[in-house]
Amino acid sequence: MRLAETTFATYDGLTVAVDRILRSAEVHASEQCLVAGAQPVRIAQFASGRRVARAAASTLGYVIEAIGSGPGGDPLFPDALVGSISHTRRHAVAAVGLSTHYRAIGVDVDDDRPLEPAATGAIASPAEIAVVMRVVSGTAPLLGASITFSLKEAIFKCQFPALQLRDLDFRDVLLSAPDGVTLRARARRPDSRLSELLVAMQLQVLKIGGARVCLALVPR
Numbered sequence: 001m002r003l004a005e006t007t008f009a010t011y012d013g014l015t016v017a018v019d020r021i022l023r024s025a026e027v028h029a030s031e032q033c034l035v036a037g038a039q040p041v042r043i044a045q046f047a048s049g050r051r052v053a054r055a056a057a058s059t060l061g062y063v064i065e066a067i068g069s070g071p072g073g074d075p076l077f078p079d080a081l082v083g084s085i086s087h088t089r090r091h092a093v094a095a096v097g098l099s100t101h102y103r104a105i106g107v108d109v110d111d112d113r114p115l116e117p118a119a120t121g122a123i124a125s126p127a128e129i130a131v132v133m134r135v136v137s138g139t140a141p142l143l144g145a146s147i148t149f150s151l152k153e154a155i156f157k158c159q160f161p162a163l164q165l166r167d168l169d170f171r172d173v174l175l176s177a178p179d180g181v182t183l184r185a186r187a188r189r190p191d192s193r194l195s196e197l198l199v200a201m202q203l204q205v206l207k208i209g210g211a212r213v214c215l216a217l218v219p220r
């Protein structure tokens with residue numbers, strides 16, 4: 001049996017935890033209703049995501065038992081924490097931060113699987129993908145599209161608890177790097193609350209525990 005080997009990346013008031021999907025990961029009793037009737041693959045992803053979230057929270061000094069789900073599917077952390085969860089078939093990732101340090105956090109993981117070329121037009125313009133490829137050096141075009149997709153999913157998750165924009169579309173947010181090295185997001189739809197949040201949002205693309213992790217952070 002493979003032993004769990006969670007990798008942690010820690011920053012000021014923030015921990016990102018990454019591990020493999022574990023079929024043996026346990027669903028907390030009060031989380032059972034969130035995956036009732038689900039397929040084993042989904043249950044393993046759900047349980048593994050919450051497992052790494054609890055592990056990340058513990059590095060910040062918090063023991064969390066159940067992590068509920070909001071009506072939009074967003075994970076519910078205790079007031080002292082903000083956090084986000086993502087999983088693929090291989091990896092489970094959670095980013096958890098102290099509420100005193102972060103207003104909102106979004107995380108997304110991809111397994112370096114290129115996005116289908118036919119799908120990229122709906123996600124971003126060629127100029128946005130080129131910017132991401134430049135900032136995340138050594139990235140090939142198909143992977144650039146996939147990282148752009150992942151960044152926008154992290155942005156979606158980051159905005160959701162604060163603004164609850166369920167209909168936020170990929171083309172509603174524009175990625176750029178005004179200084180050539182720092183990714184920024186701008187709103188392309190008239191929404192002053194979204195614009196304000198995006199101005200404060202920091203974007204990072206990291207390699208942690210063999211997974212490519214996109215982070216969207218709004219510091220206090």
Ligand SMILES: CC(C)(COP(=O)(O)OP(=O)(O)OC[C@H]1O[C@@H](n2cnc3c(N)ncnc32)[C@H](O)[C@@H]1OP(=O)(O)O)[C@@H](O)C(=O)NCCC(=O)NCCS
Pocket residue numbers: 045046047049069072073074075084085086087088107108109152153155156157158160161168169170171172173
């Ligand atoms: C919700 C969504 C972001 C999930 O992303 P995904 O790549 O399908 O799946 P991931 O494994 O990365 O993330 C799943 C986790 O996201 C979290 N999540 C689900 N809905 C969420 C929401 N509304 N807000 C924040 N987090 C959410 C959950 O923790 C979920 O895992 P869990 O169900 O096991 O708890 C995606 O399905 C979606 O609906 N996106 C909307 C369109 C979009 O992203 N637009 C971009 C605008 S810039």
